[in-house]
Amino acid sequence: MFDGLKDKLSGFRKDVEESTDVEDAEEPDEPESAGTTESGAAEPNAEAPAEPSETVDADTRDEGDGTDGSDDNEPSTFQRAKAFATGRIIIEEEDLEEPLWNLEMALLESDVEMSVAERILDTVREKMLGESRKQVETTGELVEAALHDALLDVIAVGQFDFEDRIAEADKPVTIVFTGVNGVGKTTSIAKLSEWLADRGYSSVMANGDTYRAGANEQIREHADRLDRELISHDQGGDPAAVIYDGVEYAEANDIDVVLGDTAGRLHTSDDLMAQLEKIDRVVDPDMTLFVDEAVAGQDAVNRAKEFNDAAAIDGAILTKADADSSGGAAISVAYVTGKPILFLGTGQGYDDLTLFQPEELVASLLGED
Numbered sequence: 001m002f003d004g005l006k007d008k009l010s011g012f013r014k015d016v017e018e019s020t021d022v023e024d025a026e027e028p029d030e031p032e033s034a035g036t037t038e039s040g041a042a043e044p045n046a047e048a049p050a051e052p053s054e055t056v057d058a059d060t061r062d063e064g065d066g067t068d069g070s071d072d073n074e075p076s077t078f079q080r081a082k083a084f085a086t087g088r089i090i091i092e093e094e095d096l097e098e099p100l101w102n103l104e105m106a107l108l109e110s111d112v113e114m115s116v117a118e119r120i121l122d123t124v125r126e127k128m129l130g131e132s133r134k135q136v137e138t139t140g141e142l143v144e145a146a147l148h149d150a151l152l153d154v155i156a157v158g159q160f161d162f163e164d165r166i167a168e169a170d171k172p173v174t175i176v177f178t179g180v181n182g183v184g185k186t187t188s189i190a191k192l193s194e195w196l197a198d199r200g201y202s203s204v205m206a207n208g209d210t211y212r213a214g215a216n217e218q219i220r221e222h223a224d225r226l227d228r229e230l231i232s233h234d235q236g237g238d239p240a241a242v243i244y245d246g247v248e249y250a251e252a253n254d255i256d257v258v259l260g261d262t263a264g265r266l267h268t269s270d271d272l273m274a275q276l277e278k279i280d281r282v283v284d285p286d287m288t289l290f291v292d293e294a295v296a297g298q299d300a301v302n303r304a305k306e307f308n309d310a311a312a313i314d315g316a317i318l319t320k321a322d323a324d325s326s327g328g329a330a331i332s333v334a335y336v337t338g339k340p341i342l343f344l345g346t347g348q349g350y351d352d353l354t355l356f357q358p359e360e361l362v363a364s365l366l367g368e369d
């Protein structure tokens with residue numbers, strides 16, 4: 001999952017390391033950095049000899065000089081001071097120019113939305129040139145920390161605990177699903193029904209997609225396989241009325257959650273809005289979830305924005321993440337809509353629905369797990 005993006009992010013780390021290595025190699029063989037660094041920080045040890053041939057990552061090796069008698073495995077205060085004094089863990093703006101340009105291109109190629117890529121670059125730049133550089137020991141760690149914060153900043157927008165939300169809401173909880181056809185919306189409803197059952201919540205499906213021929217049969221197959229009740233009306237019926245019947249059924253039968261499908265995009269966003277507004281008026285759903293496929297990349301991001309503009313969504317489910325190498329939609333949807341991704345679809349089975357956890361995704365993208 002998202003392997004292309006993982007490779008590109010590790011490319012940035014290498015770029016920065018190479019760019020700072022070149023700088024080191026070019027440094028003059030004198031301790032002329034004594035005084036004040038470009039950042040204005042005072043030199044902790046102006047006597048430290050410069051060692052221009054060393055790379056950034058070698059700077060914390062204990063050279064056995066015994067200056068402060070510290071543990072062999074720990075970089076000594078002297079060594080940290082020396083690294084700092086010789087500028088080896090200080091990243092200059094110019095060191096970042098080319099790596100950041102490459103990173104921007106890599107993000108855009110991975111279908112990360114433009115404003116999201118810019119936000120990531122701004123955060124990386126700020127973290128790498130800012131105070132945090134003093135707390136890390138190598139360029140690799142600095143890049144890692146900056147990317148971690150920058151990715152989390154965009155991915156975790158609006159996150160809430162879905163399970164808590166279900167647990168705390170009055171029952172039945174009504175969830176309406178919206179999104180274009182063909183992206184895995186119906187399968188996701190079935191998967192969520194199973195996910196809820198695994199956590200002790202019963203659910204009923206209501207087919208508000210009264211627009212498309214064959215929609216009833218399609219969702220019926222899932223309902224039958226999972227042994228769930230399905231509420232449906234004939235094609236051409238009123239979607240709000242179907243979901244209303246679903247809520248009535250849930251109330252009468254002590255069912256915890258109503259999962260209401262809808263017809264997705266109608267002819268215009270006015271139609272869509274009118275449909276969802278009517279559902280809002282008639283059943284006042286607890287959540288409206290937008291479903292799209294991760295593999296659609298930039299198209300999925302644009303649709304998420306469109307649907308959120310037409311009728312506010314509460315969160316998103318990205319399907320087919322198992323088949324997506326780029327990761328652009330997973331990185332971008334929350335930042336662009338202000339609403340969180342709540343689940344990833346990770347396969348065709350009913351169990352292939354994974355709660356979206358920003359920290360875990362970032363760790364996996366950066367190879368930290």
Ligand SMILES: Nc1nc2c(ncn2[C@@H]2O[C@H](COP(=O)(O)OP(=O)(O)OP(=O)(O)O)[C@@H](O)[C@H]2O)c(=O)[nH]1
Pocket residue numbers: 179180181182183184185186187188261318319320321322323344345346347348352
């Ligand atoms: N690999 C993979 N396939 C998926 C995933 N989710 C759905 N699919 C497959 O995508 C295909 C379309 O799924 P459906 O749920 O039928 O999608 P749909 O026709 O868009 O449903 P509607 O949106 O209601 O029209 C099916 O073959 C699903 O098995 C997923 O997370 N990973």
